[in-house]
Amino acid sequence: MALPKPTKTLTLSESSYLVEVLKGMVLTMGHVIKNIFDQDRFRTIEYPDVRKPMTARYRGAHRLMLRPDGGVKCVACMCCPTVCPANCITIVAGEAENDPAEKFPVSFDIDMLRCIYCGFCVEACPKDAIRMDTRIYEINAYTRQDMVHSKAYMVNLMDGLKPEAGAAYRADHAIKPHGHTPDEPPVA
Ligand code: SF4
Ligand code: SF4
DSSP states (O other): OOOOOOSSOOOHHHHHOHHHHHHHHHHHHHHHHHHHHOGGGGOOOOTTTSOOOOOTTOOOSOEEOBOTTSSBSOOOOOHHHHHOTTOOEEEEEEEETTEEEEEEEEEEEEETTTOOOOOHHHHHOTTOOEEOTTOOOOOOOSSSGGGEEOHHHHHHGGGGGSHHHHHHHHHHOSSOOOSSOTTSOOOO
16 A cells, blocks of 8 residues: 655755754753752752651551550451452451450451552441551561561551651661561550
């Protein structure tokens, strides 16, 4: 099949693209010069000394909420692991000693390497026991195991953000995430 003929013949300057390249460079240099003299146009955030403020709706690291008596609000209903599309929540349920009808999570782990931060777990929880309102976005670790956030880690997470602990937290997450380890503080 024959190719369609071009409807317009390019002039010499157009076919060399020289003028267009020069116009592009002038435009780029104009922006560079404007930015140099107007620093507000390209303000940088000096992380980690300055942290970007996140909106209230930002879904950061999960935390587990406590009842006024200090126990976890979670009743191990299994709604969140059921709804989780990434299948990254693992809960082992136990019965309260003084009330067999009352359950609580013996362990509650979230594999943050698999989490997609959809927030379904928060939406599904009937007890407001899990939230993602920490605004923590530095979720990292040296090992895969440390990326599993445990119950103790998620209960104590906000302590790491208190002013007196803020520097330590920023330096090296004050509370280390870890899975089932014997030295975890008992949180019922
Ligand atoms: S945010 Fe979504 S993917 Fe992550 S634990 Fe909750 S339900 Fe699962
Ligand atoms: S966090 Fe909420 S939804 Fe998940 S098991 Fe506990 S009570 Fe149920």
